[in-house]
Amino acid sequence: MGFSPTTELLIILLTAGTVSALPLACLPSQPVQAVEGGSATLQCRLDPPIDLSSKTVDWNRGLTRQVHVYRSRRDDPDSQMLQYRDRTTLNHGDLTRGVSTLTISNVSLSDNGSYEVYLPQLEVTCLTHLTVVTKEQENQTKRTDSSTTSPPAGERNDASNREVVLAIIPTVLLILCVLVVLLVLKNRKTRDGWRRSEEDRDVGE
Structure with a gap:
């Protein structure tokens, strides 16, 4: 049994409307930790994925502090905060996969905090967090981790003595x-x- 052209068009429109009505989620990466003077990579991805290469992609801190701006298929450094000028890189290749990946170089303690990806055409927002630590803090963390994973000196000596006896x-x-x-x-x-x-x-x- 065939459908009339009008019925087929209605079915197509209803199907398209159903697909477009699917909920769109923006999933952030795990909180990122970086060492002062190093680089940090922040990421948010859409689910289901949508090509973002032709969309506006804003990375912000708060409502007015623009970390990186992507418009009309190119970066817009004029709209960027001076604090982040020449320190941010947006991965354009990831945009086609619905992923917004931002790398911040030469991070400082002032870069600590939450970052927001805003996609105005899709009315979607995504939040992720960056923690910047000093080199001394990183070294202290490494020492703490090594002390908890390695046996105490007394146990190491006992193990050595056992090996000699054996x-x-x-x-x-x-x-x-x-x-x-x-x-x-x-x-x-x-x-x-x-x-x-x-x-x-x-x-x-």
Whole structure:
């Protein structure tokens, strides 16, 4: 049974409307930690993915502090805060996959905080967080991690002592075996000597 052109057009429109009505979510990356002077990569992705290469993509801090602006298929540094000028890079290749990836170089403690991706044409917002630590804090964290994962000095010494003992045991056992064999041979030789002496005595009598 066929449909009239009008009915087919209505079905297409209803189907398109249903697809476009699917809920659109923006999923942030896990909170990012970076070391002062290094770089940090922040990311948000759409689910389901939508090509963002022709959309406006704003990375902001708060409502008016623009970290990076992408419009009309290119970056717009004139709209960027001076604090982030020449320090941000937006991955244009990821935009086609519905992913907005921003790298901030030479991060400082003032870069700490929440960052927002705003897609005005889609009316979608995504939040992620950046924590910047000093090199001293990172080293302290590494020392703490190493102290919790490695055994205490006393335990390390005990383990070393056990290894030495285990290494000596085979040698000691070998020496004991040799001594036992020598004692057995000596006792046998002594008994043989006694036996010959007795035999000689009996012959003499």
